[in-house]
Amino acid sequence: MARRRNRRKKLPPETANACIESMAHDGRGVAHVDGKAVFIAGALPGEEVVFEYSKKKKDFAEGRVTEVLTASADRVEPGCEHYTICGGCSLQHLDPEKQILAKQSILIDQFKSIAKLEDFELWPALTGPFWGYRHRARLGVKDVIKKGRVLVGFREKASPFLAEIESCDVLHPSVGKRLMDLSALIGGLSIKDKIPQIEVSICDNRTALVFRILEPLSDDDIAILSSFELSANVDIYTQSKGPDTIAPLAGEKPALSYALPNEVTLYFGPSDFVQVNVEINRKMINRALQTLDLNENDNVLDLFCGLGNFTLPMAKVAGHVTGVEGSDDLIKRAKENADKNGISNASFYTANLMEEVADEPWTKQKYNKVLIDPPRLGAKEILHYLPKWGAEQVLYISCNPSTLARDAAILVNELGYTMKRAGVMDMFPHTSHVESIALFEK
Numbered sequence: 001m002a003r004r005r006n007r008r009k010k011l012p013p014e015t016a017n018a019c020i021e022s023m024a025h026d027g028r029g030v031a032h033v034d035g036k037a038v039f040i041a042g043a044l045p046g047e048e049v050v051f052e053y054s055k056k057k058k059d060f061a062e063g064r065v066t067e068v069l070t071a072s073a074d075r076v077e078p079g080c081e082h083y084t085i086c087g088g089c090s091l092q093h094l095d096p097e098k099q100i101l102a103k104q105s106i107l108i109d110q111f112k113s114i115a116k117l118e119d120f121e122l123w124p125a126l127t128g129p130f131w132g133y134r135h136r137a138r139l140g141v142k143d144v145i146k147k148g149r150v151l152v153g154f155r156e157k158a159s160p161f162l163a164e165i166e167s168c169d170v171l172h173p174s175v176g177k178r179l180m181d182l183s184a185l186i187g188g189l190s191i192k193d194k195i196p197q198i199e200v201s202i203c204d205n206r207t208a209l210v211f212r213i214l215e216p217l218s219d220d221d222i223a224i225l226s227s228f229e230l231s232a233n234v235d236i237y238t239q240s241k242g243p244d245t246i247a248p249l250a251g252e253k254p255a256l257s258y259a260l261p262n263e264v265t266l267y268f269g270p271s272d273f274v275q276v277n278v279e280i281n282r283k284m285i286n287r288a289l290q291t292l293d294l295n296e297n298d299n300v301l302d303l304f305c306g307l308g309n310f311t312l313p314m315a316k317v318a319g320h321v322t323g324v325e326g327s328d329d330l331i332k333r334a335k336e337n338a339d340k341n342g343i344s345n346a347s348f349y350t351a352n353l354m355e356e357v358a359d360e361p362w363t364k365q366k367y368n369k370v371l372i373d374p375p376r377l378g379a380k381e382i383l384h385y386l387p388k389w390g391a392e393q394v395l396y397i398s399c400n401p402s403t404l405a406r407d408a409a410i411l412v413n414e415l416g417y418t419m420k421r422a423g424v425m426d427m428f429p430h431t432s433h434v435e436s437i438a439l440f441e442k
Contacts, residue, residue, distance in 0.1 A: 013052040027432030044072040074098040082165040088154035089430040114405035123423025128279040135202040143193040150187045174207040203256040208270035210237040262316040294318040301367040308334040315346040378403030394440040
């Protein structure tokens, strides 16, 4: 006879009151309860809240707001009706203008605590639209029988499950307002339970949707998707395995593209890495161009260059620009972009910038100006080359203020640079993501 398992009765959530002292780098409110730091989602500095614990550790705890007893003057009503459940945003309860100031404070605090830097000019924040700004996204897809439909969107807050949402106001409207259309579309396919995600890529005048498919489409499926592609004016691609299996549903599709400063057009594929926020990207490039003030005497190095987002606009005014990136595919497309834009004074190389690169031919040259745009891990492995290259100016673009501060400490305290200016760029409104830029000079 099988034994019955002892099932522990699920206890109701444990709640407590807290006064929020500050904001953590991830946008959560910080309080101390019973002598322990608690990170509380949905809370703002200066507020008194009731929260429920979601995690308890020896040195800290986590929780989420259930009731606001005393609200901050900066608290606003979230603009999206799905904000309480969808994990795509984390700061809609904070006034958008105050979000910028909070991110600015995070950047300043990181410089102070990690790099011990305080004496620098603060750039005015680069801002853009708060809604409909997101041109790149990866949407989850799940056929949920209990819901009676296919869910399309982002995951729930602090959960692996997809949120049941009908629209997304931060996504570009060509997709954000069509989540229910996509739900119905996939619900009508024979493989509706074999499509785990849709990758979205939107350019100046086209919207590409890459459907990840785990089983082949039937002829009827292809007909349904083709009809939607025509009526919705989108380009549909399928992906059966890795990125090299991405293919248009039918026929050839025009390359995606958008305009960059200095009359450059950037061409890219539906899964290529490009910046999420097109307007902020253009402003960011303009700030780089204005700051470096390039002319025909400048030999510039662009590290982590991708498709040439900075390389190509800089090459329009510099003597020569060298772009380096770790991906062969991206370098290939960067070269194609240079050709399509009639740019002949740019060279591109593939190299893993997280490893030793002393034997690479491009490291043997002199560069008076260097732009660095690394991933979240930062660029500490490459920084010691800067004095050897004779770099007088280093412009560092960062998606992680803590690694920027770490690398700033190396540049200033070990390599003899001075951090002249730094600031934030609101690449991801309503999220805790902090995009920043810093200028270092000899």
